[in-house]
Amino acid sequence: MKNITVIGAGTMGNGIAHVFAQNGFKVDLVDVSEAALEKGLATITKNLDRMIAKERITESEKSETLGNITSLTNLKSGVENSDLVVEAATENIDLKLKIFKDLDTLSDTRTILATNTSSISITQIAAVTKRPEKVIGMHFMNPVPIMKLVEIIRGYSTSDETTEAIMDLSEKLGKTPTEVNDYPGFVANRILMPMINEAIETLHHGVAGVMEIDTVMKLGMAHPMGPLQLADFIGLDVCLSILNVMYDGFKNPKYAPSPLLVNMVTAGKFGVKSGEGFYDYSESRKAEKISFQFKK
Structure with a gap:
């Protein structure tokens, strides 16, 4: 070739x-x-x-x-x-x-x-x-x-x-x-996306903040990038699409995307490519923390 x-x-x-x-x-x-x-x-x-x-x-x-x-x-x-x-x-x-x-x-x-x-x-x-x-x-x-x-x-x-x-x-x-x-998500995303989704759920339920979750995974699990920052770089819309493919393919609720992820994509917050996701990329490539407020 x-x-x-x-x-x-x-x-x-x-x-x-x-x-x-x-x-x-x-x-x-x-x-x-x-x-x-x-x-x-x-x-x-x-x-x-x-x-x-x-x-x-x-x-x-x-x-x-x-x-x-x-x-x-x-x-x-x-x-x-x-x-x-x-x-x-x-x-x-x-x-x-x-x-x-x-x-x-x-x-x-x-x-x-x-x-x-x-x-x-x-x-x-x-x-x-x-x-x-x-x-x-x-x-x-x-x-x-x-x-x-x-x-x-x-x-x-x-x-x-x-x-x-x-x-x-x-x-x-x-x-x-x-x-x-050939099964939904193959290997990489079948393992990676549920981890990212769980990190988003952890944020959604107020267990910890964005930077705290990423710090735990980077320093505690030796990941080069935290799951929320990684999601921003992949694209939150892409993450949602992959999770939907796996959810539709397996009919297993463990692959259902977090409501927070769905809301962020609906709001046009896709991560790096849109200038804002879990972090703010609007002024520079350096990630800055975004504060989320959740209604009870």
């Missing part, structure tokens, strides 16, 4: 494009929004500059990486010569199904279609294509250029050949691929 297409220039998409391009692959980065593409390329450039500052890459390697990326708003042009398409659009099942229907029509029949979904059924996505054996989950962790893990999720019909190809490819990116089966 030499030609890679990444669908979506947001946080995950530009990170995935960055990693492929830095490892010598030709990448078509596709988004419906020209502004999103510009923002995505600016993020990649900034992250490469950070790597230069840390003496991890050279200026010429930065130029080579950026030279490997072509930005496009036309999906057909972006996938017609692709060996692998990695979809990294919003975590919305209807949107993903539409994208995969289009990808199945527009791309060559040899092309492997991967999704970066963090919770949605690979089998369900594959079912809208005529090549379910070539559909697979490729769940990168955020931030993609730094985190080593890639969850490789087999759908019901994903072939051994497809799985082996994506496992090998992930290793060429310097990642550690881990194969898991």
Whole structure:
């Protein structure tokens, strides 16, 4: 595989494009929004500059990486010569199904279609294509250029050949691929999201404040980031979407999202990307405590 297409220039998409391009692959980065593409390329450039500052890459390697990326708003042009398409659009099942229907029509029949979904059924996505054996989950962790893990999720019909190809490819990116089966939340989010949800419930019931909860988990459990701050960085809307997928998939009340999480998302408090979540990011990247008041 030499030609890679990444669908979506947001946080995950530009990170995935960055990693492929830095490892010598030709990448078509596709988004419906020209502004999103510009923002995505600016993020990649900034992250490469950070790597230069840390003496991890050279200026010429930065130029080579950026030279490997072509930005496009036309999906057909972006996938017609692709060996692998990695979809990294919003975590919305209807949107993903539409994208995969289009990808199945527009791309060559040899092309492997991967999704970066963090919770949605690979089998369900594959079912809208005529090549379910070539559909697979490729769940990168955020931030993609730094985190080593890639969850490789087999759908019901994903072939051994497809799985082996994506496992090998992930290793060429310097990642550690881990194969898991297709159940809601897979492994990472099936374990992580209930912990985040419980932290939100702990806050909701007034057991402790935002910074106190995060401090306990950081200093007591050696987590690099507290669960509430981590939720802000993931996106509270994304956390809610994943919990809903697991709740719908398992019909188990332990996956039901906290009412506080639901209310915050409804109010447009998504975390870092909206400027406010459990912490305030409006004036700087430094998290500042938000005081919550609960009505009895």
